[in-house]
Amino acid sequence: MQTEKVVDHIVDWLKNYASQAGVEGFVVGVSGGIDSAVTSTLCAKTGLKVLCLEMPIHQSESQVNRALNHIDWLKSQYSQVHIVQINLTPVFDSLIAALPKVHKEEERFMSLANTRARLRMTTLYYFAALNKLLVAGTGNKVEDFGVGFFTKYGDGGVDLSPIADLLKTEVYEVANYLGIHKDIIDAPPTDGLWGDDRTDEDQIGASYPELEWAMQMDKENKTSTDFIGREQEVFKIYKHLNNANKHKMDPIPVCTIPKELINSL
Template sequence: MQTQAVIEHIVHWLKDYATKAHAKGFVIGISGGIDSAVVSILAAKTGLNTMLIELPIRQHPDQVNRAQTHMQQLAERFDNVSNLRVDLTPTFNQFVNDNPVDATEFANLDLALANARSRLRMVTLYYYGQLHGLLVTGTGNKIEDFGVGFFTKYGDGGVDLSPIADLTKTQVYQLAKALGVDDSIQTAVPTDGLWDEERTDESQMGATYPELEWAMSVHADHNAADFTGRQQEVFQIYDRLHRAMQHKINPIPVCVIPENLHQ
C-alpha cells in the first residue's frame, strides 16, 4: 500500500465531502483505539474544524488514558482541533435503573446493554455535530464494516461518512505508524470498550484481524471444505459472522403493496 498517497487521498476526500455538504468539519468519538486515532488525525489534516469527543461509559482506566493522551497530543499539533469529554456513565446508569430486567430471564442482556452504550454515544455525537455544523465521522474499518459486522446497528454504525472503511485493520495500523499515533495506542489490544469487563475484539469474534482479513480475501471463491485445520476454522467463523451481518448493511426491507391493493 502506498501509505502517504492513501493518507493524502483520504484527507482530500474528507475535505471535498465536507465542502460539498456545506459542513464546517467533523466530530469524532475517541475511544483510545487505533481506528478513532487514525480517523481523527486524517480529519485534522483537512484544516477544517475537528471536534474530538471522549464518551466514557464505565470505561477502563487504560482506555481513558489512551483517549485523553491522544486528544491532548492532537490539540497541540493542530489549531483546528477541539476536545470535549462527555461522561455518559450517569446517563447510562439511569437508563439501566429505569429499565430493570431480570438477567436470569434474558440470556442476551449483556449484549443489549453493550449495544445501548454504542447507541447512546451515537446520539451524543449527532447532538454535538448538529450544534456545531459538523459531520459525524465513522471509524469502522473494512473488516468490521463489510466483513464480520463488528459494529452496532444505529450505534457506531450510525455515521455520516466512513473514511477508512475501505482499509483493512492491518492497513489502518500502517497509517497509524505514518501519522505518528501514540505508541500506547498502536500496541494496545483492540477492544470495543462496550462491556464492564474488558473483552478483546479477538475474544468476541474468535479470530484475529489478520486471520479474518485472509478469510475475507478468499471467501467469495472458496468454501470451508477447501481448507483444513485453523484455516478451515477461521473460514467458518468469518462465513458465520458475514452471513449474520447482512441485515446491518442491506437496505431496510420495505413491504411493497401490490398496485391493485391501492385501488
C-alpha cells in the same frame, strides 16, 4: 499500499464531502483505539474544525488515558481540534435502573453493550447539530463489510466513513505513517463496551489478519471444505458472522407495494 497517497486521498475526500455538505467540519468519538485515532487525525489534516468527544461509560483507565493523550497530541498539532469530555456513566446507569429485569443475563449484557454504543451515537449527533459538523465513522472494512462487528445505530450510525475501505492491517500502516502514539498501536483492539478487558479477538474468536484472509477466501468463492485445521475454523467463524450480521451490512429492507394494489382505478 501507497500509504502517503492513500492518506492524501482520504483527506481530500473528507474536505470535498464537507464542502458539498456545507458543514464546518467533523465530530469524532475518540475511544483510545487505533481506528478512532486514525480517523480523528485524518479529519484534523483537512484543516477543518474537528470536535473530539471522549465519552466513557464504565471505561477502563487505560482506555481513557490513551484517548486523552491522543487528543492532546492532536490539539498540539492542529489548532482547530477541540475536545469535549462527556461522562455517560450516570446516564447509562440510570437507564439500567429504569429497565425491567430479565432472566436471560447473557442476552441482557449484549443488549446493554449495544446500548452504550447507541448512547454515544446520540451524543455525537447532539454536538454535530449544535456545531454544524458531520459525524465521522471509525469502522474499518473488516468490521463494516466483513463480519458486521459494530452496533446497528450505534457506532454504525454515522454520516460518512473515512476508513471503511481499509483493512485493519492497512489502518495500522496509516497509523504508523501518521505518527499515532505507540501505546494505541500496541493496544489489543477492543470495542470497550463491556467494562472489562475482553478484546475483539476474544469476542470474535479470530484475529483481524485471520478475518482478512477469510474475507478474501470468501471473495474467491471458497467454502469451508477447501480448508482444514485452524483455517477451516476461522473461515467458519467468518461465514457465520457474515451471514448473521447481514441485517447490519445490507440496506434496510423496504416492503415494495405492487402498483396494482395502489393504483386500483
